[in-house]
Every structure is written in structure tokens, then in C-alpha cells.
Amino acid sequence: MSEAVLDPAAGPPAAAPPQPAAAHGPLGPADQVDWTKVFLGFGGMVIGQFMAVLDVQIVAASLAQIQAGIGASSDEISWVQTIYLLAEVVMIPLTAYLSKMWGTQKFYVAAVVCFIVASIATGLSTSIEMMIVTRAIQGLAGGAMIPAVFATAMTVFPIERRVLANVIVGLIVTLAPTVGPTLGGHLTEALGWRWLFFINVIPGLAVVFLVSRYADFDKGDASYSKGIDWTGLVLMTIALLSMQYVLEEGAGDGWFSDDVILWLSVLSALTGAAFIWRQLTYRQPIVSLAPFQDRNFTLGAMMNFVSGMSLYGGTFVLPLFLAQIRGYSPAQVGTTMLVSGLTMFLAAPTAGRVIRTMDLRVGMVLGFGLVGVGLGQGIHVTKDWGFSEFVVLQILRGLGAMIAMIAASQMSISTMPISLMKDASGLVNLIRNVGGAVGLALITTILTHMQASHFMDLASSVSSASMEAQNMMTGLTSMMTEGGSLDPAGAGRKAFSYMLHRQALTMAFGDAFMFLSAGCFVAIGLALFAAPTKQDQTTPSGGGGR
Structure with missing residues (x-):
């Protein structure tokens, strides 16, 4: 009772x-x-x-x-x-x-x-x-x-x-x-x-x-x-704000080649280390780090970090692709994204019952596996992909994300004492959000660098001596002439360059999907190290698993 x-x-x-x-x-x-x-x-x-x-x-x-x-x-x-x-x-x-x-x-x-x-x-x-x-x-x-x-x-x-x-x-x-x-x-x-x-x-x-x-x-x-602990509060605020700014702005500013990003990274590391020391030694820490003494919480936190990358990363990449490559309006982007939302909503009741009957490690393997396979579909994305091509990806991602999120959250607190539950909840949510921020920063970097890399590869493979390139340039020049351009040859070259950039960006989106998919399979490996626990076997007053 x-x-x-x-x-x-x-x-x-x-x-x-x-x-x-x-x-x-x-x-x-x-x-x-x-x-x-x-x-x-x-x-x-x-x-x-x-x-x-x-x-x-x-x-x-x-x-x-x-x-x-x-x-x-x-x-x-x-x-x-x-x-x-x-x-x-x-x-x-x-x-x-x-x-x-x-x-x-x-x-x-x-x-x-x-x-x-x-x-x-x-x-x-x-x-x-x-x-x-x-x-x-x-x-x-x-x-x-x-x-x-x-x-x-x-x-x-x-x-x-x-x-x-x-x-x-x-x-x-x-x-x-x-x-x-x-x-x-x-x-x-x-x-x-x-x-x-x-x-x-x-x-x-x-x-x-x-x-x-x-x-x-x-x-x-x-x-x-x-x-x-006002000192701890100030240290935590500086560390988190600096870290978040670096993650949000680093890709656009060239990461450590920018002095502001470099010094904010150093500041975040130093204040973060000082904050951890403060919380471990102060009599009344403002953020309790005691939950990390629990093995399942630590592993669950790591998997929540990965799930944050996958959840926010997937939600970031797909609308960006639809807007930049397909030119979709906000309403069209929203309609396409609706598939994931409906899948999660319909799967929620069943996911909860299924997870309750199984070892939570199995739930995490199943959930992250579905998300990984779903996002892996995007590796082969082309400029013509739209609603129908993304349906399978979104269904697998939506179903897997629901299972993985519930299982990872349960794993985090499965052997946690009640006295630490509020602290554990705050840490889990923080880690998930930081995971999302890291994921967005890495995805932005991947898109920027891989687009440049793919463009160089495409440009070098399509030389002026290429018959295919000559035929395409001839066709584009003819189109610009018919359109009344004052410089049809120059307009044709610009159009050709735009096509190469668009193709390079599309390929970069494929790399981003591959990165997100790989992260899910890393989470599967982490799940295998957790202590076996079923959801209906959690110990509300603490217990093993440490």
C-alpha cells in the first residue's frame, strides 16, 4: 500500500x-x-x-x-x-x-x-x-x-x-x-x-x-x-549558457577558429568543472548529482542524450530539407511532418503495455533500432523526395521514438530512491535537451561541410570536357535565350552552378540522416550494459542496480 x-x-x-x-x-x-x-x-x-x-x-x-x-x-x-x-x-x-x-x-x-x-x-x-x-x-x-x-x-x-x-x-x-x-x-x-x-x-x-x-x-x-548555493547557481548558469551558445552558434562561426566560440568553450569547461566540484562538496547542493551513483540512471541518461539528438535532430532535418530542397510552404511542411505525430499518438497506448511486459533493455534496443532503421532510409534521399517518400521513415521513427523514450526514461529511474526522483527528473530532461542541442550543432556542421565537400566532388567530375556537362550547358543557355536573358551564357552557368549546389546539399542531408541513424545504434550498444529491469519491477524506495 x-x-x-x-x-x-x-x-x-x-x-x-x-x-x-x-x-x-x-x-x-x-x-x-x-x-x-x-x-x-x-x-x-x-x-x-x-x-x-x-x-x-x-x-x-x-x-x-x-x-x-x-x-x-x-x-x-x-x-x-x-x-x-x-x-x-x-x-x-x-x-x-x-x-x-x-x-x-x-x-x-x-x-x-x-x-x-x-x-x-x-x-x-x-x-x-x-x-x-x-x-x-x-x-x-x-x-x-x-x-x-x-x-x-x-x-x-x-x-x-x-x-x-x-x-x-x-x-x-x-x-x-x-x-x-x-x-x-x-x-x-x-x-x-x-x-x-x-x-x-x-x-x-x-x-x-x-x-x-x-x-x-x-x-x-x-x-x-x-x-x-548562490555560487553554484552562478557557476551553473555561466557553464550552461556558454555551452548552449557554443552549440547554437559554433557551426556558423567556424567553431574554434572564432575567438568568441573558443573562449566561451574554455569558460564553459572551467565553470562546469567548478560547478560539479561545488555540488559534490557543498552541504546543500542546488543540483544533486547523487543520481549518477546509480548505474542504470547513468546509462539511461546517456541514452536520453542520444534520444534527444535523434528526436530534435530528426525534427530539425526533415523540415529543413522540405523547405530548402523542395521549396515547401510552412503548411506543406507541417502536413508532411504530421505522419510522425499521428504514429506516436496511435502507438502510445500499445507501446506502454508492451514495454511493461519486457526487460527495459529489450525495449530500448527495439525502440532505438526502429528509429535507426527509419532515419537510415534518409541516407538515399534525392531532390524529388516528398510526402510519400518520407512516410516509411516517419512511421518507423515515430514508433521507435515512443518506445525508446519511455524505456530510456524508465531505465533512468528504475532503481532510483524516491528521495532523489525530482533531482533525477531534472537531470534527465536537462541531458535530453543538451543532447538535442549537440545534435543540432553537429547536423548544422555536417550540412555545411559536407555540402562544400560534395560540391567540390561534383564540380571536379563535371568538367568542361564532359559531353554531359556540355549538353546540359547548351540546354540551359537555350532556355535562357528563349527567356529573353541579356546574357544567356552567363545565366546558364549560374543555373548550372545552382543545380550543383542543390545536388550537393541534398547529398549532405543524406549524410545528416546517416549520422542520426548511427547515433541510435550507439545507444543500442549502451543499453546492453544496463542492469536487467522490467517496468513493473521498479523499486520505489531505491534498491539494487548500483
């Missing part, structure tokens, strides 16, 4: 760990719990998490429209996404500490209210400077809303109900980034880009109502407000 009610509010690190077996926690004995209210409160938190994750990618298909609307340059507009991720990454590891101090309910409601206000302000932005500030605030609030849901799922629900809760969480984490471009593209064409942010108001108010009324799962501990 003690499994039914687990207190997610652990005391300060210096205090003795809570004893859920002796006290049933804030919800009371399982037979006295009103599960309807519990699911309503938890459901409100899930909606909030969906909003927070969705807002990372909802702008992806509409950056051109936003750029025109606020008069931003092509270099500035990328900060609409970048600043949100920067702020989110900083806030995620702090969530466990703050929710322990204030209580999950109060902390979550405050975060949602802040998110709503920031969303309205972002939608009303008239300059890039204003949007950067409001998006940063929105990202801080969103980062607070994401890990709290997973921690609640693992501490409030008993094992037999935890399956459904975790399927819902897994569905949100995988589905929201995938449907983001779809929803954003159609919303921009129908109502305008400002509604990408105004859309958060109505569901946000619903979240505030549900969470404030039904999500009284734990109480805050005021002792956490005493002795806050």
Missing part, C-alpha cells in the same frame, strides 16, 4: 531520507485517494508540459514570417529559438530544488502564469530585442514546467497506475516537438505568426485552474530557502 503514495518532497540533503513505508505521504493511503482528482491535477500539469515543449519547435516553420514581422536580420532571427532553449536549459536543473522549497503545486502554477504573460508579450513584440527578452522569460517558465511532470508521475502514482502516467509523459515529450512545425505552419497561414504565442493563453488558464484546484501532491519545505 505504501507504493500508492510516495512523497516527492524530500527534505534537505543533510536530513534523513523520507520513509514512505511508515507514513503514507501527502495523498494518504491508496484506498482513500480520489484518483479522479489526482488525474485531473496531473492532467493539468501534462497540458502545461506539452505547451512548454511545443514552444521550442512551433516557430520552426514560421521564422521567415516572424523575421518580416519584426524587421529582424537573418542572423538575428535564429535567436527566437536559441534564447528559449538557453533559458530553458538553465531552469530545468533548478526545478527540483525550487519545487521542494515551495511545493509542486505553488511552483507549477507560478511558472504557468509567468509563461502565459510572457507568451502574450512575445506575441505583441515589435522588435527583435523585445522578442529576445520575452522569449527568454518564456523559456525560463517553460523549463520549470517540463521536469515536474515526470517527477510527479514517478512519485504520486503506484506502480500499477504508473504505466499510464509514463506513457502520457513519453507521448508529450516525443509528440510535441514533432507536431510543433505542423501546428505552427498552419496557424501562421491561417491567423498570422503572432498566434503562435497567443495560442498559449486559453490552455494556460485551464492548466492554472486544474493544477491549483487538484494538484496538491506535496508541501514545500522552507528550510531549502536557507543557505541557497
